[in-house]
Amino acid sequence: MAQTRDTLIEEVMAALVTLLRTVQKRSASHWIDLDLSLAQVKTLLAIGDLGSPSIEQIASMLGVTQPTASHLVERVVQSELAHRTQDPQNRRRVLVQLTPQGEELLQHLLGSGVLNEFATRLGHLSEEELAICMQGMRVLISAIADNPTLPSSTSDVPE
16 A cells, blocks of 8 residues: 555655646746846845835845845836835835836736636636645645645635
């Protein structure tokens, strides 16, 4: 029976690789056409993750000095992917926000368009097939996540 279990594990891993490669293929063109350095992409990701962070917060997240973070933010601002605003509660503090262009690029890089496409394709599955998919997703997430937080019913799954 160990061989069957090992074979199933290999099949699950192969399926995961196929799924990840499918997502990667769909967003690859956005990465290939990207005219940003890796540090600028990290800055873009940090801004998107933190919402409307200060330079200090960006520096902390990226593990760089504040002057380095400020320079990286300047480059992202020059690319019109973010803009600076003054903190209304502390005029000496600068906050950074993504522009609509920056939000759109970040969504493409993170594969949100792929998720929309997946949602459309999942719409063609029966309720039984969707329930099976959801059951499998819960099991996988529970097996690999430090803090599994998937909702217990498919109707609670965000789109």
